[in-house]
Amino acid sequence: MVTLTVNGAAHDVDVPPDMPLLWVLRDVIGLTGTKFGCGIAQCGACTVHVDGQPLRSCQLAVGTLGTRAVTTIEAIGATTAGAKAQRAWLDLEVVQCGYCQSGQIMAAAALLATTPSPDDADIDAAMAGNICRCGTYVRIREAIKKAATAA
Amino acid sequence: MSRSRIVLGIVAAIVVAGAGVFAWIAFGPGPMDFAGGRAVPLAKYKAGSPTGVPADFASADPVERGKYLTIAADCQACHTAKGGTPFAGGLAFRLPFGTIWSPNITPDKETGIGNWTDAQFLAALREGKGPKGRLYPAMPYASYTYLTDADALAIRAYLATLAPVRRQTPALAFSWPFNQRWLMSIWGGLFNPNQRFEPNADRSPAWNRGAYLAEALGHCGECHTPRNLAQALDNRSKYAGAVAAGWRAFNLTADKATGVGGWSDAEIAQYLSQGHAPGRGTAAGPMGEAVDLSLSKLTKSDIAALVTYIRTVPAISTPDQPQPKTALAPATHALAAADQHAPLGKKIFEGACIGCHAWSGSGTLTGLATLNGTRAVNDPDATNVAQVIIQGASRSTPQGQSVMPAFGHAYSDAEIAAVANYVTARFGAKPSSVTAEQVAKLRKAN
Amino acid sequence: MSVTTAPAGPALSRRALLQIGAAVGGGLLVGFVVRAEAAEQVVSGFAPNAFIRINPTGEIKLVMPQVEMGQGVYTSICMILAEELDADWHKVTFEHAPPSDALYGNPVFGLQATGNSNSIRAFWTPLRKAGAGTRAILVQAAAKGWGVDPASCRTGWSEVIHDASGRRIGYGALAGRAAGLKPPADPLLKDPSKFRLIGKSLRRLDTPDKVNGTAKYGIDAMPPGVKFATFAHAPVQGGKVAHVDDARAKSVPGFRQVVVLDDLVAVVGDHMWAALQGLAALDIEWADGANAGVDTAQVRDRLVKASSRPGVVAKTVGDVGKALGDDAIEAAYDVPFLAHATMEPMNCTVHVTAGRCEIWTGIQVMTRAQAVAAKVTGLPPEQVIVNNHLLGGGFGRRLEVDQVETAVRIAQHVTSPVKVVWSREEDIRHDVYRPAWHDRLSARLDGDRISAWRHIITGSSVLARWLPPAFVDGKDFDAVDCAADMPYDIPNFEVSHVREEPPGVTTGFWRGVGPAHNVFVIESFIDELAHRAGIDPVQFRLGMLGKAPRLQTALRYAAEKSGWGTPLPADCGRGVSVQPAFASWIANVTEVEVDGDGEVKLRRITCVVDTGIAVNPNTVAAQIQGGLVFGLTAALFGEITIDKGRVQQSNFHDYRMLRLNETPPIDVYVLQSGEAPGGIGEAGTTAAAPALANAIFAATGKRLRRLPIDRDVLAGRKEA
Ligand code: FES
């Protein structure tokens, strides 16, 4: 039995400790906003925050989490940076199929939380790990800049 | 003095010098000579029994015991083609003068060793004398020569229980004169001591067991000891590190800065048995394979014995491999020196590598991905960094399998060089300057 | 494919036969049938194929016959319907249509398929008529109630207004009454100058749920009691399972069962992790079968050999043989197999019970999904319930139903609902690949023009497998799309297709279909000829585009906006390409820098598109941007290779994707030309490779006639 704190709520889950957080979130807790894309830390679709840090949940064994707080796309709107990112995403119509966008927004929210006015190099550094097969990159860059200037 | 006398004098001087060099090479120390003390015949060593299987296997049946020894000797690593049936041979060794393939050692009568007599097996294993000609020292018979008859035959007995696989070993593809197998008898005469293991009466049973495991079975020196001009191990620099099969085998001597002198016993033991020690690095390439196929399956007591033995190898400093830098890199991306050193490398790192290794290098998801403090990123040649990028790595740990994918297929030589240079500059003691051409060579080395 | 070269196939009717009915609770239902033979199938009386539902509170629900995979079609369809209906945009919602070719079939395919960038092209007129017809009966209903002439009424946002009396009534209040009325046979459409929605960059309707994690894709389906499965296919196509040892798998926590089928082995568990771990713990022996010797080099050899066989001529003008003479300029081009790698891996959730099969998935071909499930289970199609979802990318991959078929085959052995998810490795190794092609071109220059052109296209025929009725007389209109109808004015011209199917590899449609390959080849060769002729590539093209004025305009505009002809730093170059693909006219200029190591840096892209009426210009621009990234990914990195019958790539580390930090600024200019809308979902993809290759030539003088770009060739380490 592993106890997790996800989006502020405690969950006792009966899973092996080496099970990646991604599958615990999706298949056990039922939070399907976090997506599976590659399973090898190459695409970023599974990005969540652990104590505010963006991490690949497909590679993160739940047994190593301890009491650290997990935040997923379902709750990121409650943070200032997350809400700003979501608003900018809508304003600039970033999204296409949308499948990668949970991960994109989680990565962007983490960036905005630590770097309120990111430049292009900061955006590259924070976002290059997230693949978008629909090719929304140009708008992701714009949206992050827009979110940064939003009140 | 007449001209001719001067010439004669010079010739004599060259001959003497040549003989000196020859003698230096040919009569170098044996692998255990560093320890001094008194070598005694096995039967005379009463303190313990350094050969055979460990106590845990004492009551196992002969096949199980042979299997343990076969694993400890890691026959499988070389006698298995990539993706092929274990022990059926076919792994290519690409050398500058051609390619040689490891033979099939399953009991198939025509293509394997099913028809060999015990005597033929012993001669091949310990003397490099195959039934059809001399063996090349790619087969470490100069190490296996220390095996006892009983252990060698136990291995033989185990191999005989394998399912025979029909698989012809490709013919040697060496250029002349290297294709002349008989030349190897000269090599063997000079460099194969052709003697069985003799314990050191002045050392503990654990040390002697470790020596037998490291020298006779595990043949650690084959990669970790530099070679001389004749391609024999130069035990004057025992375990000081070398590049083998395109990978760097690091300094295992007691040197604190550049060897394993600074490691705790527990760290060495964990590295050997799990292929990973936190903050020290993660085994990949041939060492990863040695851990997977061999070391990880050794008993606790055998690992402890290996640690005891390795700890006694005298320190040799190898300043070309500086002391690993252990400090974390900054948690943000900007690091001017590294960024300028390899901008293309940064670009790839922030896309493909960052998810596991993080800007700090601290391996946010699994300790196995920690870069700081590892030998590989502190190697100014970045040999293993480049190889791991090309080939990837896979470690099984008590927490499950941990895999780094192989990027060699989709990334160019220039890109791999750039990432290696960026990684060493950002996380290591000294930035590397690997070129695309060097990466191309590394790809071909294995 | 462009509409003009599409064969009739199933009879194509642009008449929307409206069907009106009453909804439960007093609302209005409007359906329409777009195909003549489908009209006959629809029984008299109202069939519940509603496209528009108006309930008494005025809420308007639109049913989506096409699927949303990122192209923004849900929003565009809603915009078209709402425009002609004069609906209050804020009261419009939508839902997925159930499967039915007869009721929701795409007018071009004759089946309920979304692909070929033709949703808007195919549904443009029918949807407008549906909207306009509905509006007409709402007006009738209001006029009748007021006792006035319908002609004296007009509509505003979801209401009918009688200006003379100042009366107005909302659509909701009219819905019940309108249900009994007869719609006009040919409703009057709005003059485009009166459009209030079409042509505006309205917010997409599907995005709010996609930024907060609530959007549901097929992979998110969670029917009660669902179990999770993943599987391994035989690594070689046609291979079979020889032996499975599941001893170790059984001790994996959460493991439920192993399903061994003829050609695959699946593991079912309490969660995907159990399934993945269980699969990894299986020892499976495969019998590879006949294709175990297939490799990429062999496939290419076969294509090259086949290319000297006579092919099926798609178009011929003048006397090409004579005009080419014996010293024609010749070149051969090659493009590789490509995987789709949709971001959402293949998946399908299935629950098979006695007499019923329910499916949850996201698919481009709803009715085919239903049909294949019916075939596997032996159930009549009506007993197969398909719940369609948003698609995490389609790109042609979800025009196939193997994800459904596999899942149903597995689910037949599982008592609970089971979600079958492909690992990324399975997804890439068992795709239906974009064909590898070998193209031979010959041309003759006459001054500043091309006087003769021959193009022999060798490769498989996806159409023959996917839509056999459209593959008539060996003619594959997709294989020659954009080649047979090249925009250039060339007096002697011949294009043919030699069909050569690769052994052990199934090929399928891939974003950009025929044009994605043909435009690369043609526009590269045109560039070669421009350089031979010593003429600026833009001028050279303009000189031969007399019959394609829309393309000329786009090209001039692109040249201006990209700064064509202005100086660039060392090692940099600009390349241009034009295309008439999918009835959208595009000119693209790409600027690159190539360093000594052969690394290609994308500097900037300028793309001008005339897609006729752009229903939602922002969506058009987004599709072009995204399509370009998709095409650039393929041109720079994309290649599926085969060794011993096995696909060698497996995941994003070896089947590489362009990333954000490698993507240049992309400026898209959408020209509004007032023509009927063209297709846009794939046009950007098609435009990427040729302009890139031409830019690389401009920067380095090296002509790359093979994709992907070989950086060793650019670095001089290898011959082209
Ligand atoms: S699914 Fe975790 S990074 Fe791709």
Ligand code: FES
């Ligand atoms: S929006 Fe489709 S993958 Fe990013």
